[in-house]
Amino acid sequence: xxxxxxxxxxxxxxxxxxxxxxxxxxxxxxxxxxxxxxxxxxxxxxxxxxxxxxxxxxxxxxxxxxxxxxxxxxxxxxxxxxxxxxxxxxxxxxxxxxxxxxxxxxxxxxxxxxxxxxxxxxxxxxxxxxxxxxxxxxxxxxxxxxxxxxxxxxxxxxxxxxxxxxxxxxxxxxxxxxxxxxxxxxxxxxxxxxxxxxxxxxxxxxxxxxxxxxxxxxxxxx
Amino acid sequence: xxxxxxxxxxxxxxxxxxxxxxxxxxxxxxxxxxxxxxxxxxxxxxxxxxxxxxxxxxxxxxxxxxxxxxxxxxxxxxxxxxxxxxxxxxxxxxxxxxxxxxxxxxxxxxxxxxxxxxxxxxxxxxxxxxxxxxxxxxxxxxxxxxxxxxxxxxxxxxxxxxxxxxxxxxxxxxxxxxxxxxxxxxxxxxxxxxxxxxxxxxxxxxxxxxxxxxxxxxxxxxxxxxxxxxxxxxxxxxxxxxxxxxxxxxxxxxxxxxxxxxxxxxxxxxxxxxxxxxxxxxxxxxxxxxxxxxxxxx
Numbered sequence: 001x002x003x004x005x006x007x008x009x010x011x012x013x014x015x016x017x018x019x020x021x022x023x024x025x026x027x028x029x030x031x032x033x034x035x036x037x038x039x040x041x042x043x044x045x046x047x048x049x050x051x052x053x054x055x056x057x058x059x060x061x062x063x064x065x066x067x068x069x070x071x072x073x074x075x076x077x078x079x080x081x082x083x084x085x086x087x088x089x090x091x092x093x094x095x096x097x098x099x100x101x102x103x104x105x106x107x108x109x110x111x112x113x114x115x116x117x118x119x120x121x122x123x124x125x126x127x128x129x130x131x132x133x134x135x136x137x138x139x140x141x142x143x144x145x146x147x148x149x150x151x152x153x154x155x156x157x158x159x160x161x162x163x164x165x166x167x168x169x170x171x172x173x174x175x176x177x178x179x180x181x182x183x184x185x186x187x188x189x190x191x192x193x194x195x196x197x198x199x200x201x202x203x204x205x206x207x208x209x210x211x212x213x214x215x216x217x218x219x220x221x222x
Numbered sequence: 223x224x225x226x227x228x229x230x231x232x233x234x235x236x237x238x239x240x241x242x243x244x245x246x247x248x249x250x251x252x253x254x255x256x257x258x259x260x261x262x263x264x265x266x267x268x269x270x271x272x273x274x275x276x277x278x279x280x281x282x283x284x285x286x287x288x289x290x291x292x293x294x295x296x297x298x299x300x301x302x303x304x305x306x307x308x309x310x311x312x313x314x315x316x317x318x319x320x321x322x323x324x325x326x327x328x329x330x331x332x333x334x335x336x337x338x339x340x341x342x343x344x345x346x347x348x349x350x351x352x353x354x355x356x357x358x359x360x361x362x363x364x365x366x367x368x369x370x371x372x373x374x375x376x377x378x379x380x381x382x383x384x385x386x387x388x389x390x391x392x393x394x395x396x397x398x399x400x401x402x403x404x405x406x407x408x409x410x411x412x413x414x415x416x417x418x419x420x421x422x423x424x425x426x427x428x429x430x431x432x433x434x435x436x437x438x439x440x441x442x443x444x445x446x447x448x449x450x451x452x453x454x455x456x457x458x459x460x461x462x463x464x465x466x467x468x469x470x471x472x473x474x475x476x477x478x479x480x481x482x483x484x485x486x487x488x489x490x491x492x493x494x495x496x497x498x499x500x501x502x503x504x505x506x507x508x509x510x511x512x513x514x515x516x517x518x519x520x
Binding site for chain 1: 300306310360478480481486487
């Protein structure tokens with residue numbers, strides 16, 4: 001008689017790598033911590049920042065929210081505006097060289113803001129994500145295609161990968177977070193008004209025009 | 223309930239001195255491979271001693287966390303972790319075993335595995351599934367007995383009158399036993415003797431056994447002065463032989479699963495189980511040896 005041993009898929013990875021992986025491998029401890037941390041983060045955002053939400057998410061299994069990026073608050077504000085089911089599923093693409101460079105930052109980003117690691121310094125990363133997204137049958141992603149809080153235009157490449165993988169791209173415009181937690185400020189400034197606008201899915205837009213269409217949406221709403 | 227007592231200051235000072243001397247030895251010999259595990263020891267030892275200084279509750283808490291984390295590594299390696307209900311039952315049983323030990327309920331502590339196995343039989347019924355359930359059940363029983371209940375003996379030792387010396391001796395001696403077996407094997411090792419861990423040599427194993435006996439007698443006046451000479455000899459043999467048997471048992475588990483280490487939490491050591499491998503077996507055998515022959519400490 002012999003048993004068949006199949007270690008969990010992320011066996012052998014460091015904790016930092018496990019926190020940043022996508023799709024996430026279920027883990028009793030990390031999942032429980034993530035749930036509690038997410039509740040705390042969402043509760044604090046709702047208490048401190050009055051947020052107006054326009055529009056909503058379409059139904060669907062593979063949705064990528066594509067938002068402008070001005071502040072560390074952006075992902076938390078989007079999280080706070082979603083249903084608990086979506087919040088549980090969502091993965092926020094975060095720069096590996098910034099958010100996953102040290103364990104405390106990785107813990108904070110992954111547990112409180114549902115961050116997953118995206119290596120913006122490697123061009124092979126797009127091929128890697130393209131494979132992941134093609135295989136993934138359901139999920140919700142939050143992507144900041146500008147890649148940085150200091151840049152306002154979207155990079156084409158990640159939009160191209162999302163579109164070619166068959167994910168529904170939903171534009172999201174965030175206004176007010178730049179004043180609520182400006183770049184360089186150590187702490188957020190509470191009680192600033194924030195506005196969040198979910199647009200219609202960009203299903204009819206040609207892939208090469210996605211960045212332009214997004215730019216226009218952000219300019220009109222953010 | 224007895225608090226932890228006298229030998230602690232002496233052991234803390236001796237361990238601090240030992241770690242400084244070992245650092246100097248590493249520096250003098252330029253053994254680069256030794257620095258990573260050494261740095262990990264610099265983190266682990268303060269945690270161990272802090273728990274002992276804080277009292278039996280902190281020690282019980284540390285043992286519970288180590289058991290749960292060690293079992294988690296085992297479950298992740300074998301794939302049992304996919305069966306959440308089995309895992310949760312074992313976690314709960316580990317907490318129960320340490321609580322029973324902490325409150326000194328020896329009878330209850332002894333039957334924790336019985337109750338746990340009874341509860342585990344319900345899992346396939348609740349899941350209404352047969353596939354993989356025998357394997358899940360068997361691995362869970364190994365988990366609660368070997369990683370949970372065995373290690374919880376360290377909690378029971380800590381609340382026992384005069385048990386602190388035994389705790390300190392068992393913990394430090396098993397760890398030193400590993401180091402000595404490795405050093406003897408490297409320096410004098412010629413004849414390999416087991417397929418479970420092909421690097422083990424007869425010379426390394428015999429050297430570690432001899433060291434453990436000598437170390438037991440060196441600790442005698444400080445850790446367990448009330449034991450007769452043959453009790454001290456018995457403890458030395460238990461640590462020397464039990465530590466190596468525990469090591470080989472975990473090596474066997476790893477070879478069956480096809481992995482090198484159970485985890486990577488402790489740089490230079492591997493996972494928590496890779497560090498606790500010899501302690502898991504020695505702790506219960508040492509406790510029952512002393513309890514059976516001396517009924518605790520006279």
